[in-house]
Structure formats: structure tokens, C-alpha cells
Amino acid sequence: MSAAPKWLQGVARTVRNSPRLTSATETVFGRLQGNRTVVDVATRVFGFDLAVPIVFLRAGRALAGMAEVERLPVVLVNAAGMPGDRLTGLLEDLEALQRRTRGFRPVLLLDTPAFAEVRAYDWPMELVVPAADWSFATDWDDYLADRVAMMVARYRAWIVVSARTGTMEADGCRILGRLEHYRPWEARKV
Amino acid sequence: MIGHIMTSPGEPTAARVPAAAAARHTGGEPLVLLMSSNGAGMGHLTRLLAFGVRLGAGVGRYVVSMSQAVPVVAQYGYRYEYLPSAGALGMAASSWQPLFEERLVETIGRVRPDVVVFDGTHPYAGIDVARSAHPGARWVWSRRGMWKAGLNADQLEKARWFDAVIEPGDLAAAYDRGASATAPARRVGPVTLCDPAETVPREEARAALGLPADGPIGLVSLGAGNINDTSGDVGAAAAGLRAAGCGVAVTQVEIASASSTGGVHAVRAYPLARYYSAFDVVIAAAGYNSFHELLRGGVPSLFVPNRSTALDDQEARAAFAADRGWALTLPHLTAATVEDAVGTLLADGRAMAARAVAADPGNGAGDAAALLRELAGAS
Numbered sequence: 001m002s003a004a005p006k007w008l009q010g011v012a013r014t015v016r017n018s019p020r021l022t023s024a025t026e027t028v029f030g031r032l033q034g035n036r037t038v039v040d041v042a043t044r045v046f047g048f049d050l051a052v053p054i055v056f057l058r059a060g061r062a063l064a065g066m067a068e069v070e071r072l073p074v075v076l077v078n079a080a081g082m083p084g085d086r087l088t089g090l091l092e093d094l095e096a097l098q099r100r101t102r103g104f105r106p107v108l109l110l111d112t113p114a115f116a117e118v119r120a121y122d123w124p125m126e127l128v129v130p131a132a133d134w135s136f137a138t139d140w141d142d143y144l145a146d147r148v149a150m151m152v153a154r155y156r157a158w159i160v161v162s163a164r165t166g167t168m169e170a171d172g173c174r175i176l177g178r179l180e181h182y183r184p185w186e187a188r189k190v
Numbered sequence: 191m192i193g194h195i196m197t198s199p200g201e202p203t204a205a206r207v208p209a210a211a212a213a214r215h216t217g218g219e220p221l222v223l224l225m226s227s228n229g230a231g232m233g234h235l236t237r238l239l240a241f242g243v244r245l246g247a248g249v250g251r252y253v254v255s256m257s258q259a260v261p262v263v264a265q266y267g268y269r270y271e272y273l274p275s276a277g278a279l280g281m282a283a284s285s286w287q288p289l290f291e292e293r294l295v296e297t298i299g300r301v302r303p304d305v306v307v308f309d310g311t312h313p314y315a316g317i318d319v320a321r322s323a324h325p326g327a328r329w330v331w332s333r334r335g336m337w338k339a340g341l342n343a344d345q346l347e348k349a350r351w352f353d354a355v356i357e358p359g360d361l362a363a364a365y366d367r368g369a370s371a372t373a374p375a376r377r378v379g380p381v382t383l384c385d386p387a388e389t390v391p392r393e394e395a396r397a398a399l400g401l402p403a404d405g406p407i408g409l410v411s412l413g414a415g416n417i418n419d420t421s422g423d424v425g426a427a428a429a430g431l432r433a434a435g436c437g438v439a440v441t442q443v444e445i446a447s448a449s450s451t452g453g454v455h456a457v458r459a460y461p462l463a464r465y466y467s468a469f470d471v472v473i474a475a476a477g478y479n480s481f482h483e484l485l486r487g488g489v490p491s492l493f494v495p496n497r498s499t500a501l502d503d504q505e506a507r508a509a510f511a512a513d514r515g516w517a518l519t520l521p522h523l524t525a526a527t528v529e530d531a532v533g534t535l536l537a538d539g540r541a542m543a544a545r546a547v548a549a550d551p552g553n554g555a556g557d558a559a560a561l562l563r564e565l566a567g568a569s
Binding site: 055056058124126129137146150154 | 258
């Protein structure tokens with residue numbers, strides 16, 4: 001990902017720090033985004049295939065050097081509650097699948113702070129409070145569901161694959177495997 | 191060779207933080223949420239811990255951090271949550287900000303702290319939203335100084351999001367030319383997690399870190415680098431230390447294990463400041479925490495300012511210490527300049543650092559913690 005030029009960063013900072021400019025910008029952008037013709041032109045100009053949202057996110061060491069990784073589907077791997085001794089195997093399996101398909105980017109959700117282990121693969125990860133440590137008024141399962149929903153929305157995840165038992169559930173794993181061949185993000189509009 | 195120890199200063203954890211106190215309001219006591227932004231190293235988190243351990247009894251602590259080093263707070267008995275930074279995710283700022291805001295609003299609503307302390311130089315948009323959504327908490331901005339001249343001034347306006355601004359003092363404040371230097375704040379003395387009285391004796395420190403009991407040893411704490419490449423700072427530091435007759439220790443296992451000559455000790459401990467007595471000289475960057483921990487601890491130091499920081503004016507901080515005769519500074523290292531500097535520090539370093547100790551107004555963390563207790567309504 002190349003950095004924006006300094007003048008553009010300065011403009012963005014000015015807009016962000018000015019409530020008035022931010023409001024005006026949101027209004028303008030909102031109208032542009034709501035305009036079917038403008039969106040259609042932008043889609044063609046930038047070659048977007050909206051089947052897979054474009055998201056800038058760490059892709060993983062297995063995809064190092066691969067061009068346009070921001071076009072690959074983001075996959076949420078929910079491993080909250082998995083037995084700790086299964087983590088190494090899960091990460092190895094996930095990387096093998098990613099290396100073979102070159103067709104997705106995982107974001108991991110864990111309840112143990114295995115930062116170093118996940119960082120070694122250069123994948124993003126999130127952490128939830130373990131169920132055993134839960135002391136809040138709300139239900140832990142609702143908390144976990146809320147977090148998954150937030151992650152799906154904010155990372156624009158294409159699919160959620162559960163690995164809460166320590167291995168990826170079969171259907172999700174099979175879908176990821178098919179991304180070796182089904183690659184709608186590679187379709188060009190122009 | 192790896193010595194690894196995790197300890198906390200002061201009283202044993204169980205005595206300092208009852209388990210219930212770390213969770214939300216189950217015991218009805220005031221709760222302080224310590225929130226750190228992400229930066230180079232562990233500076234933000236360590237400053238917050240300095241406040242946390244001095245909050246005293248009857249106040250709960252809860253940590254929310256963007257640092258992946260956040261599990262260290264567990265050794266203090268504090269519960270924690272991790273909120274990934276844009277950098278850790280590789281995400282564009284415009285995409286990350288809504289994630290941050292959403293997560294913060296959810297966390298504050300669930301944890302329901304009485305006081306939120308944000309340590310960072312850039313309060314993120316979303317803090318204002320979280321505050322509006324949950325108006326019950328008092329918000330405090332812990333904002334260290336020594337900003338590079340002309341940078342970040344627009345952030346000062348965000349002081350209006352907070353009920354109080356605490357500025358941890360800087361021994362080099364006289365050289366502070368940054369925008370925050372004259373901004374209103376509650377200024378306290380330089381903040382460090384450890385006080386000098388917590389430093390363990392040299393023999394004990396050497397044993398705890400797995401270092402030889404005898405002979406001079408220099409610590410190199412300059413971040414990443416190739417220890418075999420003497421054209422870089424890390425390699426030059428190691429070569430210079432050896433030439434001066436010192437053993438070499440580093441803070442990163444990867445650096446030690448990459449040594450082609452071997453004999454490099456990897457030391458890992460948190461907080462490492464408790465064990466600085468193990469070293470005869472330290473070669474370090476001039477970040478806020480290292481700088482103050484080393485000088486407050488009377489450690490002979492060679493500062494190599496990291497000039498690639500976004501905001502922290504490490505050159506000014508290191509220059510001040512050198513001008514006062516407290517320490518040495520070099521902009522770049524060669525084996526020859528390090529050998530020369532280490533020779534000076536082995537001969538005069540203790541006396542030099544003693545001048546800094548004499549000028550130290552004392553740890554400001556206690557004053558900051560007192561303010562937090564007051565805001566939390568703790569008796």
C-alpha cells in the first residue's frame with residue numbers, strides 16, 4: 001500500500017479536525033455515493049467488482065509480493081474459546097490453505113492473547129474477553145455475537161468460518177478452498 | 191542465552207489489587223480505565239501503569255490498549271482488553287476510525303468506568319463520541335511533552351474533550367520547543383513506573399537476567415537491527431562494547447540469536463528498569479521512558495536519538511542530557527565512537543548520571559494518581 005502524498009494527508013487532517021468541513025465533506029460524499037451514475041462511472045474507472053469489497057488490511061506472509069491483495073476477500077476466522085493447544089495447528093492449516101488458494105485474507109478472533117504467534121503470520125487479530133473471565137451484566141454469548149457482527153461490518157468480511165473447536169468447520173473450509181478457482185474479484189470492468 | 195523474568199514493582203499483586211477490584215463495579219468501588227494508544231515501544235502503557243500502581247487501595251483498574259504488549263498488565267492483577275490500531279491491522283485511517291469509535295463506545299458502556307485516562311499525543315476522533323454516549327465518566331488526557339517543533343498543534347484543541355490534562359514532566363523540558371510546551375496542563379514530575387528504591391542489587395539483577403556475575407556488561411536497546419552489521423547502530427554498538435572490554439546484552443532475542451560471533455545475551459524483563467543495576471553502561475534511544483528510567487536510576491548512558499519518530503523530539507532530549515553532562519549522545523554509531531564513549535562512561539558515567547539524579551524533582555506518577563483518585567471520587 002503506497003502512502004498518500006503529504007499535501008493530501010494534510011488536506012485529510014484538516015478536514016478530520018474541522019467539524020464544519022467534515023460535515024460538508026460527508027454531505028458531498030453522501031450525495032455522490034447515492035448517485036447511481038457516479039457510482040457506475042467510478043466502478044468502471046477504478047475497475048471495482050463489487051462482488052468483493054476492496055479493503056486495505058494485512059494480508060499475511062503467505063501472500064507477500066502478491067499484487068492487489070486489497071481485492072481479496074476478507075475472511076473472519078472465529079476461534080474464540082478454542083483449546084489453546086490447537087492454535088499452532090489451526091494457524092498452520094490456515095496458512096497452508098491461504099498459500100494454496102491465494103484467494104482470501106484471514107482476520108482472527110481469539111480469546112487468548114496469542115499476539116506473537118499470529119504476528120508471525122502477519123495476519124490481523126482481535127481479542128475478546130474469555131468466557132471464564134466474564135463479569136459483566138450482559139451475556140457473554142451476546143458479547144461475542146456483537147463482536148463478530150462488528151468485525152463482519154468493519155472488515156467487510158466475506159464469510160465467517162468458525163474454528164471454535166480448534167479446527168475450521170468443514171463447510172467454511174471447503175468454501176475457502178474453492179476460492180482457488182472462483183475469483184470474482186479478478187473480473188475487470190474496463 | 192536468554193534471561194526472562196516478569197515482575198512488578200511494589201507490593202505483591204494479590205495484596206495490591208483484589209480480584210474483584212479489577213472487574214467492573216462488582217464491589218462498588220471507583221474504577222479507573224487506563225487507555226493507551228499505540229506507539230513505538232511501550233511508553234504509553236508504561237506511563238499508565240505508573241499511575242495505576244499508585245492509585246492505592248479502593249480503586250479498580252481496567253486497561254484498554256492498542257499495544258500488543260498489553261498482557262504485561264496482567265502481572266499487576268489488572269484486567270485488559272485489546273483494541274487494534276490502524277497500523278496493526280494495516281487498515282486505512284478512514285476505515286479504522288469507525289471501528290475504533292464503535293469499539294470504544296461499546297467498551298465504555300460495558301465497563302462503566304468513573305475515570306478514563308488516555309495516554310497519547312493524538313486523541314482519536316471517537317473519544318468525543320464515547321464521552322457523549324456515556325457522560326458518567328470523567329476523562330483525562332495524559333500528554334507528555336517534547337513534541338517536535340511545529341507539529342501536532344491542531345491536537346491541542348482536543349483538550350476540550352477532557353476534564354483534565356496531565357503533562358508528565360520531562361527532565362529535558364528546558365529544550366522543549368513543541369506546541370504543547372506552553373499549553374495549559376496539570377504538570378507533574380517526570381513519570382516512571384519504577385522508583386530507584388525498587389532497583390534490585392546488581393548481583394541479584396545479573397542472576398535474574400541470566401547474566402554472568404562478573405565483568406562489565408553493556409546493554410544495547412536500540413530497537414531492531416543487525417548485530418553483525420557494524421555499519422548500523424546495533425552492530426556498531428555491539429562491536430564498540432566488545433572493543434571496550436564489555437560483554438553485550440540486547441533486549442531482543444532475535445538480535446542475540448543472529449549474532450555470528452555468539453556470546454550476546456538476550457535479556458527480557460518487565461519492567462527492565464528494576465534490573466538496570468546489572469549493566470555498567472546502557473546504549474539506548476532517547477524515548478521518554480528509557481531516558482527517565484536510566485537517568486533517574488543513575489545509569490551511565492549513551493543516548494542515540496531515534497529521529498524517525500512521528501512527534502517525539504528525542505534529539506532535543508538527548509542533547510539536553512549531554513549539555514548538562516548527565517549522559518553522552520551520538521547521532522550515529524561506529525565501533526570507534528562507541529568504544530570511545532563507553533570508555534568515558536565506564537570511567538565517569540556514574541558521576542555524570544548522579545548529576546541528573548540530583549536534578550530530579552521526583553516521580554510525578556504519585557501526583558498524577560492522586561488527581562485521578564480525586565476525579566474518581568475515591569476516599
